Amino acid sequence: MSEELLQVDGLRVDFGRRRRVAVDSISFGVGPGERLGLIGESGSGKSVTALAVMGLLPDNAHVSGSVAWRGQDLLGLSDKEMSRLRGAQIGMVFQEPMTALDPTMKVGRQVAESLRLHDSSAASARHAVLEMLGQVGLPEPRRVADSYPHQLSGGQRQRALMAMALVNNPDLLICDEPTTALDVTVQARVLATLDEVLDAVGAACLFISHDLGVVSQVCDRIMVMRHGELVERGATAEVLRAPRHPYTRRLLSAARLDLVEPGRMIELEDA
Ligand SMILES: Nc1ncnc2c1ncn2[C@@H]1O[C@H](COP(=O)(O)OP(=O)(O)OP(=O)(O)O)[C@@H](O)[C@H]1O
Ligand SMILES: [Mg+2]
Incomplete structure (x- = not known):
């Protein structure tokens, strides 16, 4: 048995044969207390990934692969069982508070x-x-x-x-662009609070953003998604210091590094 809280294997989502695959055979795990960031451009498949994990995709979505929570298969759960798990063990924060x-x-x-x-x-x-x-x-x-x-x-x-x-x-908090609608200073303060609260309650986090700087402030590890595939992953400091994929380099140059913690900035400047 794996020690991961959440284990995703070969997850694939499409919305009908004529459409591009939204999420293409991705695999990742989130361990207890761990904070994993998922970044990528608009339309890369980040939200679809989160919705698939939580069983919240619309009926026209075709989902395959496996999603396990503490070793239990989630894709086979009834709506009722799934909704009990959400809220109690998996919390969610989405972009649009209104x-x-x-x-x-x-x-x-x-x-x-x-x-x-x-x-x-x-x-x-x-x-x-x-x-x-x-x-x-x-x-x-x-x-x-x-x-x-x-x-x-x-x-x-x-x-x-x-x-x-x-x-x-909850043991896991899934955040999908939780601060994107906020202005930069408010965003930085809300992220700092999230960081503290996650520490205080010991929850793991899957944190989604299109902004590498934002993710860096909260996460230990980062996965980079492009056209539904994971093209790069690694420890946050490593990805910032030496991004391997050209796409990651592009995201890095567009990132708000004013949001990155001072310690991580120094590592970046050393590079
Ligand atoms: N309900 C749906 N029906 C059909 N296609 C969908 C549906 N939801 C998402 N898609 C498609 O799946 C792909 C991935 O979308 P997704 O919402 O995961 O992107 P994202 O990475 O979260 O982007 P953003 O940063 O803009 O939130 C897109 O091509 C999108 O058009
Ligand atoms: Mg999204």
Whole structure:
């Protein structure tokens, strides 16, 4: 048995015979507490990969290969079993906070609704929600809990989504472009919080972005995707220092390296 939490082998996704293969026989694993980045240009297959892992692809998707969670095959699970696993053991944060949040419901209630407590008294739920909102760096958890999504800033909404995804203490958090819609300084602060929170809760992370700089701030390892294939992978510092594939070099020159941690910048300058 492998020690990986998540093990993907030969995953392939297409949306019908006439269309290009969206994900072409990719394999990777994520171990406990590990942070794996997936980067690539728009349309390279990053989101389809994440959606395939979570069983959220639409019906017109043809999926083959295997996706295992702690050794258990996920592609064969029913929708009900899969939805139990999401939320409880695998949390997710997506790019569009306004579509992921219900505009008609106060933020605290939305976090509480994703909470799966054994002893679910209202008081203990409220306590857990406020604690989680504080942990993702929202300065006034009570006020935030009693706000509607439109009353929060973009960065605050993204933090609220992180709270929803992490409130059940998942073993793996899947983030798909979680900060892309934010301006650079807000983005950097949200990423710093994500880094801290992942450390604090010990969760593993599969982090998707088109931006190598963003991924570098959070991840230990990086995989580079192009036209549905993984063209390069390695330790973050290694990939930054000596990218092998020309495509990776291109992504590197387009990256926001102002977001890279100072320690990693030095390694880069040494190169
Ligand atoms: N529901 C769908 N039906 C048909 N084709 C799809 C569907 N979803 C994705 N695709 C196709 O699969 C390919 C990969 O898309 P995907 O969304 O994974 O890209 P991405 O790497 O996440 O890009 P971005 O950085 O823009 O989010 C694209 O060619 C896309 O058009
Ligand atoms: Mg995407």
